[in-house]
Amino acid sequence: MKVRQMEKMNMAKIKLNREGKIEEKLEEGKIKLVVASNIKSAVRELQVSGDVPDALNKKVIEFLERASERAKANGRRTLYARDL
Numbered sequence: 017m018k019v020r021q022m023e024k025m026n027m028a029k030i031k032l033n034r035e036g037k038i039e040e041k042l043e044e045g046k047i048k049l050v051v052a053s054n055i056k057s058a059v060r061e062l063q064v065s066g067d068v069p070d071a072l073n074k075k076v077i078e079f080l081e082r083a084s085e086r087a088k089a090n091g092r093r094t095l096y097a098r099d100l
Contacts, residue, residue, distance in 0.1 A: 049076050 052069040083099040 047073070047077065049073055 050069050050073040052064070055069060055072065056064050079100065080095075084095055086099045087093070087095050
C-alpha cells in the first residue's frame with residue numbers, strides 16, 4: 017500500500033453536528049488530536065502515564081465543543097481563536 021493511501025485511511029475528519037458536538041468520523045472510532053510524544057516532549061522532567069493522552073484528548077474535544085457553541089451563539093459558522 018502506498019504511504020498516501022495509508023495516511024488517508026488513518027486521517028480523522030472532524031465535523032460539527034447541529035448541536036455543535038464533534039462527530040467522530042474515523043473508522044477506528046476515535047479522533048486523535050493529541051500526540052503522546054508531543055506531551056512527553058513538553059514535560060521532559062516527568063514520566064507520562066499511558067492514559068494522559070486520551071484524557072487530554074477528551075478535554076481538547078470538550079474545549080472545541082464549547083468554542084463551537086460560542087461561535088454558533090454569535091451567529092457564525094467559523095471558529096475563531098477568540099471563541100477559545
